[in-house]
Amino acid sequence: MGIDLPLIWAIIIGFGLMMYVIMDGFDLGIGILFPFIGNREDRDTMVNTVAPVWDGNETWLVFGGAALLAAFPLAYSVILSALYLPLLLMLAGLIWRGVAFEFRFKAEEAHRPFWDKAFAWGSYIATFSQGVVLGAFLNGFNVVDGAYAGGSFDWLTPFSLFTGLSLLVSYALLGSTWLIMKTEGALQLCMKKLARPVTLALLAIIIIVSLWTPFSHPDVASRWFSLPNIVFFAPVPILVVLATWAIILSLGQDAQAAPFVLALFLLFLGYSGLAISLWPNIIPPSISIWDAAAPSQSMGFTLVGALFIIPVILAYTAWSYYVFRGKVKSGEGYH
Template sequence: MELTIVWAFIIAFAVFAYVVMDGFDLGIGVLFPTFKVGPERDMAMNSIAPVWDGNETWLVLGGGGLFAAFPLAYAIVLPATYPLIIAMLLGLVFRGVAFEFRWRDPRHRAFWDWAFTGGSLVAAMAQGMILGALLQGITVVNRAYAGSWFDWLTPYTLLTGVGTTAGYALLGATWLVWKLEGTAQDHAHKLAFRAMLATGVLMGAVSLYNLALRPEYRDRWLTAPEIWFTWPIPVLTAIAGLFLWRALAKRKEVAPFLLSLALFALGMAGLGLTMWPDVVPPDVTIFDAAAPERSQIFMLIGVGITMPLIIAYTGWAYYVFRGKVGAEGYH
């Protein structure tokens, strides 16, 4: 049981790392059309050029870890969300291709800019809707998905999709406040204010919707003794939002991005408390879905070796390319 909990936290960490790292990449793509054609767009894209592809390592680790450590959950979630997963992967492909070709094919740069934005928007919406589909519950019969092709499409999943997209836009805007300068930074600062307001409103809407979504969710947040573990989350979220607003008002550069990361961390902690111990609500817990103990131990050895390496080279890449992107488009 303890090993299963360890693996649950490993998967949660990988998902969080992907969301916050690739999240600001996707957010920049969503905001990309608002920047002026020319140096502003070049600066925005070059701010993520050294790290964007490495950020997606965490998606592989999260998906692969789910398959290896919780194979039953993997076998249920994928058929339930196939259209969304296909859309997400195609969006990521279009974004990656556009990222490379906008530099190599200047004659069609306008097309590749829109492909970059479209791929980012589709991927962000799909990721948020996958989360919503998981939270609203998946029909399981005899340890297999028993729903229809479009069970994932509901008002709730659309709300979580828009909320995730707004959150990514906040991460992207605050990243650009940190990395850019001049008029591009001023524009990013205005976008960060708007994205902060949208994210706050949508986080609140999703939280309230969760209370009406399933009785067990409401019980975990509004009844004792669970409420003693859950009440700090909304309080800390409100405090982080207030500090973010003050940091943007004072035109801080680094603090808004770090506070945006804190909002995401608190949001994921809240979702974890909402679902615990389910991995596929409402019928499959992490203990039901876990791989055999020997398999978990074997994989844990591999993760113990590879995860520190991933963290090390990711940290090194961010360190090497620290600092601002100048008007010429380079660090």
Template structure:
């Protein structure tokens, strides 16, 4: 068994599930300031109340799996990204506390915790964008240790990626609300979906082009030779074309179904857009787990440790998936103002 490859797949899957699942509930928080009334915010919160903390399970699996299965990668990436990781954790803690306190607060406190929930959601999404941007632009490594500065992750490029993540999460949140709400809030979610789809598409295109110039190595991976003007090798690009085409198909499905006021298809379209972006990243980086210095085989723990941990994952992962699916099934359907889930 190729244990390093299996573990790379497990962690990649956990991160993808985290981004798509926690993405929509962070998106609901990002959209909080645009709701028209406290009642609408209550409904928005109730759409994610049964699932939001379970969605964060995947972040624990992704981060913990990286530490356990690829300790060298963890030891290089964490010092490189300490500050945005701490910002992300602060945002997650803030929105978690706000979530619990908002339901119990009186008038003034309720307003405060509403602002904290929105602020925590935006902070978390922006920090994840800075982490992703810092990862894409590469980490300075010498002798298998981080050799850069504490603010290497803070560049115009990472700010662009961060804006893209915030817009993308808002899109997931808006389409989730189209799935879970009705009447006026469904109409608001329809408008938010179209606006955030336009922002996400524009920022995704800008990030894609900027990435080609930030890293000629990635440009070559996609068939663009920037040393020869803007030469294009269709033999290299051709096999990778389904990835951006998947994103385009998701965007077309999303916009078309939003305009028809569909309930399920906009969320499916948003998921396809995110899946396309994620596959594009995988195509750009493989086999590196620390761009562009350490591949996943070099960073892997010994096979006996990977094998032992895999036994645990094989036992636990189906239970987590089954529990997650069951919760989503139990709390399926639309949310009313007078009927919601409360802690």
């Protein structure tokens, strides 16, 4: 029995995207929370919690795009053609917030409020664009003869706009729980207060998306409620409620890392629901990973490089987080 290269690559790309959500989600979440924090020193502390590692967090986004091109060139061409505008906005937001990240430390005092706003707006634009891309991806694409046949604004739907707002809330929860783990004192207390309504808002969003998706997409409903998918999907709603309850409970205690770990688990549950909804299609609604796969020789050749580089990325990422572990106090960190 031969090796199922498209399946292996689908797992690798799925892993890369999940790592991006984990690693860059709380990073973007800090920018999303900026408008809720007026104190300059607290804002500096928030940024300093990610300053040593934020550049490396976006490695997974680059890896995911490169892997998609190498393993599923048809999917790469269709998705980029269909989502060119929101992806361009996402990159513009990431670039803008990256520039603001550096300049807010180096600018004169009079100009710092501008760069604070730029950092926040870049985070909002990048996150909202990612959510719109996710919603448009779930809606599916019009493909004729292996090419995208839809319009330039087919991605702009009520569902995709809602998923854009949903991702803002998701990343805000990751950002607030990250800061609970990495800060102390008044800032940590403020994040605990913010995290409670954000957690409940995210639960409401998950419920709305879980109802909206199958009603709008009969093909998704058939996947959810058919064997064997229903066996894998059935525990997800229960686990979502339990994870939400555990987050709220941990916020009322002296927990440090628990809210962040539980928030990651909650997002992973949503990610798993997305995977069940789409499987085995990589170009919804009907083109599977096997239909869109590159030639087996190309996939095998690039797989060797991927299996080498992934452990390297994981190793230096783990080392950087280990080196900069612990609490970040006011006045410490990046300069």
